[in-house]
Amino acid sequence: MDERQRVVAYLRQGRSFVSWMGYSWCRFRCGISQGAMGADDLTDGTYCWPEGLTHYILEHNLRLPTELVRHILAQPTFPIEQAKQISPTCEVSLDWWYTQKGWNPAAKSFLSETDQEIKDFIRRYDQNKLFFEDYTEDGLRAIMQLAQELKSNPNA
Known part of the structure; x- marks a missing residue:
């Protein structure tokens, strides 16, 4: 599995951190449905990201910050227990x-x-x-x- 696939697979395992009152939309206006972009922010307990972030990586070739990519690639598995413990009031x-x-x-x-x-x-x-x-x-x-x-x- 290449780096991009590993990053996307990891991000898709994120746990809901905050749910918003409406769906997001693609800022590139590519036509993807709002429902596909999601309405949540996800977390692994260390970082949080919008639910639709994988769309930008896969469809618009967004490159994430090196620090985040290193963090993701350093994880042997997704830290489910750590992700469950984060509070929606943490500093972002x-x-x-x-x-x-x-x-x-x-x-x-x-x-x-x-x-x-x-x-x-x-x-x-x-x-x-x-x-x-x-x-x-x-x-x-x-x-x-x-x-x-x-x-x-x-x-x-």
Whole structure:
């Protein structure tokens, strides 16, 4: 089994860490059903990840952080008991995610699943009806840049 297959097999064994109130969607807008992307964050007791992460690895060739891949490959088996003990209130770092397209102000990206959602975002942004208190300074800069790009080119 190659490295990617081992990583995907491991991630698919994750235990539910947090369940959200709706399904996720592919940020590349490839057409996969929302149900296939899942609505949970999964964990192995050390790391947590979105349920649809394997889709990005398999279909969009996403490369995970080296530290995470090393962790996964170092495990002789999936640590089921450790995964059961993690609390949904544990601290989660979003540092790696903030470096990916969509968070990175220097990167071209996308905002939502449908063109109508993009139009709604721009309208709410223009009317100052969006709340960003949970975002980092870089995340806010990325959102402002993205809004400007979408206003000038809605197909960005």
